[in-house]
Amino acid sequence: MDDDAGRLGIHGVRLLDLLAGSGLLVALFDAGDVLRYANPAFRRTFGVEPGQAVGWAQMMRGNQHNPGGPLAHTDDFEKWLTAALSRRGKQPFRAFEVDLKDGRWLWITEVIEADGWMLTIAADVTYSAHAGQERQARLDRDIALRVARTDELTGTLNRRGILAALEDACVRLPAEGRGYALVLLDLDHFKLINDGHGHDAGDEVLRRFVRHAQSRLRPADFFGRYGGEEFLLVLPDTDAAQADALLARIRAGMPEIELPTTGARLTPGFSAGVIAVRQARLPREQLHAVDRALYRAKHAGRNCTVIGELEPAG
Incomplete structure (x- = not known):
């Protein structure tokens, strides 16, 4: 991101410095769903090397062996990935929760521009007011909605x-x-x-x-x-x-x-x-x-x- 910082000027450098030290997970994906920027918090959580340009699906496959990465609640990872891809990038704005293998929860927001680029921001909400029965009810609702629109055999939309x-x-x-x-x-x-x-x-x-x-x-x-x-x-x-x-x-x-x-x-x-x-x-x-x-x-x-x-x- 050094070239990007140069184009943004002093304010861009300051912004990147703030993101580098932030506990928020911040990432930018291009229209082909390839990671183009990720701050250290995002890279650590999702197992991405500095400067690595990796597709989202490839990143998720790599996280199968990442002890702190996202938890896929499934015995069939490829079917889970197909279902996830059927929802990803389809709405201008989306917000949802993700469980991590180390027991933490992330609240993730995705914002998509007209040209297909996506800004992803995630916050650790493990100890927030979202805990307990309220969170479980929300997860149960989200699962029910996904099941209602997912083909059981292939994992794509039904x-x-x-x-x-x-x-x-x-x-x-x-x-x-x-x-x-x-x-x-x-x-x-x-x-x-x-x-x-x-x-x-x-x-x-x-x-x-x-x-x-x-x-x-x-x-x-x-x-x-x-x-x-x-x-x-x-x-x-x-x-x-x-x-x-x-x-x-x-x-x-x-x-x-x-x-x-x-x-x-x-x-x-x-x-x-x-x-x-x-x-x-x-x-x-x-x-x-x-x-x-x-x-x-x-x-x-x-x-x-x-x-x-x-x-x-x-």
Whole structure:
């Protein structure tokens, strides 16, 4: 941050000095969710080396072995991480509590600018008035809300969660003068996987696909299981060509999956429909349009993307 301090001048140097000695945990993440600044208190807690530029997901994976880092209440860390990514970076402001492995609690706030950069500030509230039954009630409520919108198998948003995200985008983004792309994709020949290798194999394919696709998305993107092997994506500030390019990157990097039941190895493909939305339209109109585009992709040979259009309003 020396260069940043130079650009900020004497007041910037003073600010960085104050942050360096503060007990508050302060961090700045860029639009790709890569850590660009962290004060010593944040680095100590989250196990980040000085000057290290690390992605948030990578940082959380590293904290599995950090005795003082955040506590993930789960036996399946990757599923927990997918669920956390489905919530991270989706709102201009968010506040929540985090437990640390050493028994402390942090109250974390996240503020996101229009360009996608995120300021994170955390305070130790272990001995505050939030303790006891009030805190437990709040945690129970937060867990219930997360469960209600999380797909149990994959950890991403479920149908209710992704449709809620679409409904929000329908109203908020056009009002802000912003467009978005809507994607509906379907894993190809998924029934053959279930029939030929068993439902456990099908479940593993879904989990691995979600993990892979999520790793290619931005923090602001919404990704959810729409039903069965269908997934819906809401991509803010994205046109149809950009969405098509994203899907191509997901296809190109698709890992080979070893099925747990038979040991067979396969690389799943998917068909996708895309539409661009620039004006306020009803969710059902958008879903109808993107479903038509997906239908065309399936009948064009599968493992491809078709860009569709909304019908004229009226």
